[in-house]
Amino acid sequence: MCLELPRSTRLLTVKRGPADKKPTYHDALLEEKPLPILKTGQLLVKMNAVAFNHRDVGSAKVCVSRTSELRSPSSYGSVKANTPVLLLGVHSELTERYVAVERDQVIASPDHLDDEHLAAWPLAGVTAWRAAVVYANIQKGDNVLITGIGGGVALTALQICLARGANVFVSSGSEDKIKKAVGLGAKGGVNYRQSDWSATLEKLLVKEAGQGARVSVVIDSGGGDIMAQVGKVLKSGGKVVIYGMTASPKVTFTMREVLKNQQLIGIFVRRSPELN
Ligand SMILES: NC(=O)c1ccc[n+]([C@@H]2O[C@H](COP(=O)([O-])OP(=O)(O)OC[C@H]3O[C@@H](n4cnc5c(N)ncnc54)[C@H](OP(=O)(O)O)[C@@H]3O)[C@@H](O)[C@H]2O)c1
Structure with missing residues (x-):
């Protein structure tokens, strides 16, 4: 089956705000960027839900992430062929709409949980x-x-x-x-x-x-x-x-x-x- 791939993906980032404001809150922005180029053995996963925890909320407050991207280890998405999957590891790009992941970092997800509930499981x-x-x-x-x-x-x-x-x-x-x-x-x-x-x-x-x-x-x-x-x-x-x-x-x-x-x-x- 020939799959239509999107050309770009959207990314949620945190931009460092002015430090003179107390308390300092940094802005969350949605950015458009080209779709990642897949290497051999990788899958393209469309993210349907991502779970945030305290560390991610902390990123927005104090901008702890060096890459200035939100890091969220808990995630759920579906491969392009519409197979629902759970992602197993921590990926710094999880706040992207589409991410490239290694095949062994993906497992099939159970049917009885919806996207949001599944997103809570990996972390x-x-x-x-x-x-x-x-x-x-x-x-x-x-x-x-x-x-x-x-x-x-x-x-x-x-x-x-x-x-x-x-x-x-x-x-x-x-x-x-x-x-x-x-x-x-x-x-x-x-x-x-x-x-x-x-x-x-x-x-x-x-x-x-x-x-x-x-x-x-x-x-x-x-x-x-x-x-x-x-x-x-x-x-x-x-x-x-x-x-x-x-x-x-x-x-x-x-x-x-x-x-x-x-x-x-x-x-x-x-x-x-x-x-x-
Ligand atoms: N080590 C790891 O790999 C790992 C993995 C996941 C999470 N974490 C960390 O674990 C923590 C909890 O994660 P979560 O996702 O469950 O967060 P969460 O859903 O936001 O829960 C945080 C809970 O912490 C409790 N709390 C606040 N102050 C407390 C205190 N002084 N003493 C005892 N409990 C207090 C509160 O419980 P009440 O509402 O009942 O008062 C609050 O609901 C976070 O710091 C997170 O970053 C670490």
């Missing part, structure tokens, strides 16, 4: 899977704390942990989001805006899982003082699997955690082999 879905399954190895009956449950990765992790039979506790800055998480199957939640949230969590654990119950895994997107906060409720040898820094880009790790054999495990997703 949010794989991060949640890697945290809950690959690194934490959540098992039936485990007590798990997922922080910042309003987040996309956290919500996906909640559903994965529930499907594996864990007792899931959550934290959020919003009572409403805690209620929604409970509606999905969480045992309960605490508000991380309250300074004594870990003491509240300890009481909740006793109520739901019995005297002396401890959390065996924390799936965290906040960073900062998470180790100190969960110190009392995390069992000896327990794991904190961390993938974000919404509270702070630094995590404090002290001898207290060392003496309890507690582990801090970082996750960074650039490729998504788990989707294969």
Whole structure:
């Protein structure tokens, strides 16, 4: 079949704005550019939906991307022959209408999800899977704390942990989001805006899982003082699997955690082999 290819593609870019304005916001622009020339083994993918996360929003605020293009690792598109596909890796050009990708970076997508829901999987879905399954190895009956449950990765992790039979506790800055998480199957939640949230969590654990119950895994997107906060409720040898820094880009790790054999495990997703 002979396919009609477009001559150009459109690209969403961020242009550096004047630094004298506070706060500095940079402009998002749509630009037209020639279609990429395909190399052997590459496919031309039309992007139907792209997921943005905090890093991309940050790009628009502080222009962190050196290429001045938005970088978005989570993507979904369809090859020209109309085969729906998921893209597996991080591509700096994902905010283009058409992108050239290596054949092994594309897999067929499932039928039951629409474009927008599919776009969440390569990054949010794989991060949640890697945290809950690959690194934490959540098992039936485990007590798990997922922080910042309003987040996309956290919500996906909640559903994965529930499907594996864990007792899931959550934290959020919003009572409403805690209620929604409970509606999905969480045992309960605490508000991380309250300074004594870990003491509240300890009481909740006793109520739901019995005297002396401890959390065996924390799936965290906040960073900062998470180790100190969960110190009392995390069992000896327990794991904190961390993938974000919404509270702070630094995590404090002290001898207290060392003496309890507690582990801090970082996750960074650039490729998504788990989707294969
Ligand atoms: N390592 C990786 O490869 C990887 C992959 C994906 C994402 N990330 C990073 O992970 C983070 C979350 O990603 P996302 O896509 O899930 O973002 P998102 O959907 O925007 O969720 C962010 C959530 O962070 C929570 N939060 C804010 N301040 C917090 C605090 N002080 N303590 C605990 N939670 C807090 C909020 O939860 P509530 O609304 O419940 O208050 C908010 O909904 C971002 O920093 C993102 O860049 C990293």
